[in-house]
Amino acid sequence: MAEILQYVHKDGFFHRLNPFSKILFIIVVSVMCIISTNLVFLALLIIALLAIACAGKLYQELLDQSKLIIVMSAVFILITLITMPNGALIGYLIPEGIPVIGGLVPITMGGIEIGLILTFRFIALIFTFQLFLISTQPRDLVHSLEKLKMPIDYTLMFVIALRFIPTLQIEGNRIHEAQLARGYNPGTGFIGKIRSVAPIVIPLVSNALLRSNVMGLTIDMRGYRTGKRTVVRELKFQARDYGMALVMALVFCGFVALVLSQVL
Amino acid sequence: MIELNDVSYTYPHTTQDALHRLSLAVPKGSCIMVTGPSGAGKTTLCLAAAGILHHEFGGKKEGLVALEGKDVAAYASLSELAKTIGIVFDDPEAQMIFTTVEEEILSALEYRGLEAQVIEDRLASIMTTTYLTELKNRSPHHLSGGQKQRVALAATLALGNDVLILDEPTSELDEHATRRIVAILKSLKEQGKTILITEHKYAHFREIVDTLVVLESGSITAMGNPDEVMTDERVRTIVIPDFSGIRTRQQATATPAKPAAAPVVEVRNLTHTYGDVVALNSISLTIHAGEFVAIVGENGSGKTTLVKHFNRLLFPTGGDVIIKGKNTRSSTITELARDVGLVFQNPDHMFFADTVKDEVEFGIKNLGIPDGDALIDSALDKVGLRHTRDLYPRWLSRGERQRLAIASVVAMSPSIIVLDEPTTGLDGNEARVVMEILKDLQLAGHTIIVITHNREIAQQCADRIITMEKGNIISDSEPEAV
Numbered sequence: 001m002a003e004i005l006q007y008v009h010k011d012g013f014f015h016r017l018n019p020f021s022k023i024l025f026i027i028v029v030s031v032m033c034i035i036s037t038n039l040v041f042l043a044l045l046i047i048a049l050l051a052i053a054c055a056g057k058l059y060q061e062l063l064d065q066s067k068l069i070i071v072m073s074a075v076f077i078l079i080t081l082i083t084m085p086n087g088a089l090i091g092y093l094i095p096e097g098i099p100v101i102g103g104l105v106p107i108t109m110g111g112i113e114i115g116l117i118l119t120f121r122f123i124a125l126i127f128t129f130q131l132f133l134i135s136t137q138p139r140d141l142v143h144s145l146e147k148l149k150m151p152i153d154y155t156l157m158f159v160i161a162l163r164f165i166p167t168l169q170i171e172g173n174r175i176h177e178a179q180l181a182r183g184y185n186p187g188t189g190f191i192g193k194i195r196s197v198a199p200i201v202i203p204l205v206s207n208a209l210l211r212s213n214v215m216g217l218t219i220d221m222r223g224y225r226t227g228k229r230t231v232v233r234e235l236k237f238q239a240r241d242y243g244m245a246l247v248m249a250l251v252f253c254g255f256v257a258l259v260l261s262q263v264l
Numbered sequence: 265m266i267e268l269n270d271v272s273y274t275y276p277h278t279t280q281d282a283l284h285r286l287s288l289a290v291p292k293g294s295c296i297m298v299t300g301p302s303g304a305g306k307t308t309l310c311l312a313a314a315g316i317l318h319h320e321f322g323g324k325k326e327g328l329v330a331l332e333g334k335d336v337a338a339y340a341s342l343s344e345l346a347k348t349i350g351i352v353f354d355d356p357e358a359q360m361i362f363t364t365v366e367e368e369i370l371s372a373l374e375y376r377g378l379e380a381q382v383i384e385d386r387l388a389s390i391m392t393t394t395y396l397t398e399l400k401n402r403s404p405h406h407l408s409g410g411q412k413q414r415v416a417l418a419a420t421l422a423l424g425n426d427v428l429i430l431d432e433p434t435s436e437l438d439e440h441a442t443r444r445i446v447a448i449l450k451s452l453k454e455q456g457k458t459i460l461i462t463e464h465k466y467a468h469f470r471e472i473v474d475t476l477v478v479l480e481s482g483s484i485t486a487m488g489n490p491d492e493v494m495t496d497e498r499v500r501t502i503v504i505p506d507f508s509g510i511r512t513r514q515q516a517t518a519t520p521a522k523p524a525a526a527p528v529v530e531v532r533n534l535t536h537t538y539g540d541v542v543a544l545n546s547i548s549l550t551i552h553a554g555e556f557v558a559i560v561g562e563n564g565s566g567k568t569t570l571v572k573h574f575n576r577l578l579f580p581t582g583g584d585v586i587i588k589g590k591n592t593r594s595s596t597i598t599e600l601a602r603d604v605g606l607v608f609q610n611p612d613h614m615f616f617a618d619t620v621k622d623e624v625e626f627g628i629k630n631l632g633i634p635d636g637d638a639l640i641d642s643a644l645d646k647v648g649l650r651h652t653r654d655l656y657p658r659w660l661s662r663g664e665r666q667r668l669a670i671a672s673v674v675a676m677s678p679s680i681i682v683l684d685e686p687t688t689g690l691d692g693n694e695a696r697v698v699m700e701i702l703k704d705l706q707l708a709g710h711t712i713i714v715i716t717h718n719r720e721i722a723q724q725c726a727d728r729i730i731t732m733e734k735g736n737i738i739s740d741s742e743p744e745a746v
Contacts, residue, residue, distance in 0.1 A: 007363040009401040139367045156361070163363055166405045171613075177577050178614040180597050181606040182672060183630030199626070202616035206658065214358035217316060220342035221351055222419065223375040224361075232370065232380050 004065075004165050005133045013240065014056030014135040019144035021241040022132045028248045029128045032255050033121045038264045039113065042120035049127040061134050062127055069123055076122065077115035086110025138163065140235060152225055160215065168204065175203045265458055266290040266313050266349075266427060271327035273308060273317060282308040284482040285327070292426070295449070295459040295472050297490075299503055300479035301691045303661030306462040307354075309479065310431040313460055315345045331427065350420035354432040354689075356412035357404065365407070365415050366391070366400035372422035386422065394418040394448055408563055410441025417448065428452065430461040434468070435689045436609070438563045438717040442468050464691055466490075466503045478502060505692040507724035510703050511556075511743070525552040528588050528603075528680055528711050529574060535582035536569055543569040545735040546583065553679070556703070556712045558722035561732035567715045570732070571682045574713075575600040588679070602631055605673035609685040611665040615657040620649060620668060623657050627676040643675035647701055663694035670701060681705060682713045687721065699725050 014022070029045070036042060053062045081093065087110030096103040138159040145155040179199045186196035219225065258264045266289070273283040282305045290296045290313075298306055311317045312329055315336030329336045331348050339345045353359060362368045369390055373383045391397045394414045404412060413433055420428065430449075434442040442465060450472050453459060463469055466476070476493045478486040486499045494500055529551040536544040544566045551557055559567045572578040573585045576592045585592045588603050608614070617623040624643055628636045644650045647667035652660060657668055666686060673681060683702065687695035699721060706712045716722060722729045723743045731739040 003403075003405070006403060009364060009403075137364070137367055138362050139371050160361055163361065163404070166403075167357060170405060174608070174610075175613045177572070178606075178608045180577060181575055181601060181604075181608070182614065182627035183598050183601040183676065184626070185598050185630060199616045203613055206615075207612055211355060211358040214353045214355050215361070217320065217342070217351075218353070218359045219361065220320075221314070221316075221346045221349075222372045222423065223343050223346045224371070226343045226375055228377055229374045230376070230378055230380055230383060232374055232383050 005130060005162050006166060007137055008058065008061055008134045010057050010135075012056035012058060012135065014052070014058060014131060016235070016240065017135075017244060018235045018237050018241045019136050019140050020237070021244040022136060023144070024245060024248050026128055026132050028252050030125060032252070033124045033128075035259060036255075036264050037117055039116055039120065041258075041264050042117065042124060045124050046120060046127065049124060049131065053127070053131060056131070056135060058131060058134060062130060065126060065130065069126065072122060073119040076118045077112065080115035080118060081105060081107055081111040084111050084114050086114070133162065143229070143231075143234070146229075156219060156224065164208075168208065171207065172200065172204055175200050265292045265332060266429075266460060267328070267330040267333075268309075268313060269328040269330075271312055271329060272324075273312060273326070274324040275308075276322040278323075281482050283312060286479075286482070286484055287327075288313075288477065288484065288487070290427075290458055290460050292458050293453070293456045294474045295453050295461065296475045296477060297466070297469055297473040298460070298462045298477045298479055299464060299466060299691065300485075301502065301661070301694060302663045302689060304479045305482040306479055307431050308482075310351065310429050310460070310462060314349050314351045314429050315339060316342065316351070319345070346423060346425075348425055349427045349429065350423045350425045351429040352413075352416050352420050352431065352433050354435050356409065356416045359416035359419065360404040360412060363403050364401050365396055365418075368415055369396075369418050369422050372419040376422075376424060386424070390418050390421050393451060394421070395444060408441070410437045410444060410563070413437060413441070413445065414448070417445070421452070426456065427458045428460070430459070430463075432462050432464070432689065434463065434465055440562050446472065464689070476503070500692075501696075502692050505687070505695040505718075505720065507696060507699055507721055510696075510699055510725045511727065525554050527551065527586075528553045529713075530586040531570070531573070531583070532586070533583035534570070534573060534580055534585060536566075536573070536578060537581045543735050544573075547735070547737050548583075549730065549737065549740070551680075551711060551713065553711055554706065554709060556706045556725065556727045557714070557730060558726035558728070559713065559715045559730045559732060560717070560719060560722050562717070564734075565732040566735040567732050568684055569735075571606065571684065571713065571715060574680065574682060575604040575606055577606070598630070601627075601676065601678070603678055603680055605676055605678035605681045607669050607673050607681070607683040607686065609688055611662075611669035612658070614669060614672065615665070618656060619654050620644070620657055620660075621653045623668065624672050624675045627672055631676055633676070639675045639677065643671040646674060646704065647671045648697070662689045663691070663697070666690060666694075666698060667701065670698070674705065679709070680711045680713065682715070684715045685717065686714060687716070687718065695721075 032045065050062065053059045082105055085106050085108045087108050090107045090109065092103050093105035093107055094101050142155045142159055146152060184199055268286055268288045271283055271286045272281050274281050298309060300306055315329060315331060318325065318329065318336045319342050360368055362371055370387055373387055391400060394417060396414055396418055399411060434445050446468050449459060453472050470490060473490050475488065476490040477484055478499050486493050486496060494503065527550045531547060531549040533546045533548055534544055535546050561567050569578060573580060573592065574587060576595060576597050587600060592600060615623055617626060621640055624640045625636055628639055633639065641650065644653060647670055649664060649667055649671060652664065657665065660668060686698050690698065702712050702714065703725060726743060729741060729743055730737055
């Protein structure tokens with residue numbers, strides 16, 4: 001079962017960091033990802049993230065996303081090849097020998113480069129957010145966002161949305177099995193696909209709506225919305241957090257310097 | 265304590281009372297169990313008693329609901345009510361907001377205005393009471409139904425209230441998990457908690473129940489000391505499922521003897537593993553045409569995994585499954601669906617159509633079977649739902665939805681019908697009706713395979729009982745003489 005973006009209980013250095021340190025980490029890495037168009041820099045960033053995951057005992061969790069990453073990368077590169085032909089021509093996606101459609105979709109160096117930049121950015125961002133979410137207990141996340149004056153309703157909504165990804169996945173499978181047992185045979189082609197959605201999605205959504213009703217009552221009846229919380233087991237800002245902040249500051253300054261000197 | 269005095273309630277956009285002139289008192293330190301058919305208003309009663317109906321739902325309300333002597337209307341909000349009362353709903357999944365057991369309970373404790381040390385002490389004590397200490401770092405999707413329900417109960421206990429309302433907390437749990445919940449409630453009662461519980465499993469809860477209430481169509485039809493209430497024969501059939509006579513009726517009509525019948529399901533050294541976990545350990549089994557087989561065992565014993573191989577929802581890791589002479593390895597799910605109908609535990613996992621008729625028609629259309637209308641009507645007749653033909657499936661009661669799920673499969677005319685826990689969430693009468701339907705289907709020539717936690721069903725209805733434990737068949741025998 002793929003447990004996308006779910007908290008993983010481990011005792012690694014990333015788990016011990018204060019959520020604010022991790023939020024700073026997300027901001028710095030995201031900004032660098034978005035600004036930089038240097039392939040080497042982005043590749044190094046991904047390697048650095050994997051190294052951090054290794055140190056925080058979260059390497060396997062990141063690699064579990066390989067399938068998603070490979071599919072998305074292929075899609076990104078294909079889209080850029082089609083929409084942004086640029087630079088030296090290498091060949092054609094559809095060989096020229098084929099009649100009528102031969103020679104369509106030119107493969108260009110520029111297209112590949114932009115595709116790779118988008119892919120690397122995407123991988124780095126996925127890894128960064130995943131490192132944050134799988135190492136931070138939702139409870140700590142709620143409390144940190146509360147300190148940032150985010151309304152509790154929104155933070156709970158965010159946490160619940162993440163928490164229910166595997167639940168919906170499991171429920172979706174059960175519904176799929178129940179319909180298969182009734183001879184449900186998803187059709188082929190576009191219309192078939194559209195038609196085949198209803199028997200799965202309608203029960204899934206109907207059940208989720210019923211469940212959200214109970215969940216709303218549970219939130220109220222447990223007093224989460226009273227806002228008066230006793231602080232227990234709070235992750236204090238410790239030496240490692242100051243260390244993280246310092247490293248992030250240095251990395252960011254270095255990055256700005258490289259950008260200004262037009263190295264990146 | 266909880267007091268309901270002459271309470272009536274009608275949901276918005278409906279005309280019929282969900283509760284009708286209902287009066288009930290739950291004295292401090294007592295345990296009251298409310299039972300009754302599905303759709304009788306048990307959940308509505310829980311919502312009313314907790315003050316939730318008053319604060320969250322529209323509709324027409326009459327009468328007085330008081331908590332600890334104070335009208336629920338006088339409480340400012342649900343959060344205020346939550347300082348007095350705790351409620352556990354029947355769906356444990358919807359009551360888990362965070363991603364580990366400990367976090368869930370701790371979060372509930374944090375909003376009670378307690379000192380940090382008191383919170384830690386209470387957390388440890390609740391985890392022990394609810395047998396959750398060893399599971400503290402587990403995530404919701406790595407917990408069984410019983411474990412999840414214990415977490416929901418623990419998070420409610422964390423509130424430290426003396427009044428607890430539980431709405432069918434064990435409806436989807438097996439024997440072992442139910443006994444654990446009863447043990448927890450027993451110790452809570454001994455601590456002086458006031459408990460209002462809606463349940464179908466009277467036998468399990470008998471030792472802790474002071475007053476038994478029978479609710480039918482929104483009204484209380486019997487109430488009092490359980491032993492006295494149970495002397496009424498009509499009430500007895502609602503509270504305790506009575507499956508007697510179902511199997512013997514089949515014997516009277518003399519179906520063909522087993523050995524003469526052809527094998528329809530042959531399982532040969534079937535092994536199935538999920539990762540490193542061996543769910544089925546080289547099991548072999550033959551089921552003949554026209555048999556009524558019960559497969560019993562605790563959760564996780566491999567019952568559902570086994571039957572999912574019959575229509576190839578699962579593919580064998582090792583061994584073979586032969587259905588009516590065809591190996592499932594070389595058949596498709598759609599082909600097998602003609603021979604094997606599988607009714608899952610939760611009927612809500614299948615309903616998507618706008619009417620009961622369309623729902624039943626889905627399977628027939630999928631298999632391309634002609635003369636659908638006649639089959640639909642015949643299937644609905646068999647389960648007694650012809651009158652609901654044009655209704656929206658989700659409007660039906662749980663008992664009716666269960667029967668509709670059976671009709672949806674029966675309409676496809678499979679010779680083998682497999683049902684996973686067909687009596688979940690049903691009262692005594694409804695459970696008997698379902699089992700009678702299955703017996704009638706057997707008499708009509710179908711092979712019936714029922715997965716159940718309930719040994720009573722197996723003993724009273726089946727011709728053969730297969731007991732599973734940890735992926736093995738540990739016994740395969742005829743029911744004991746009753």
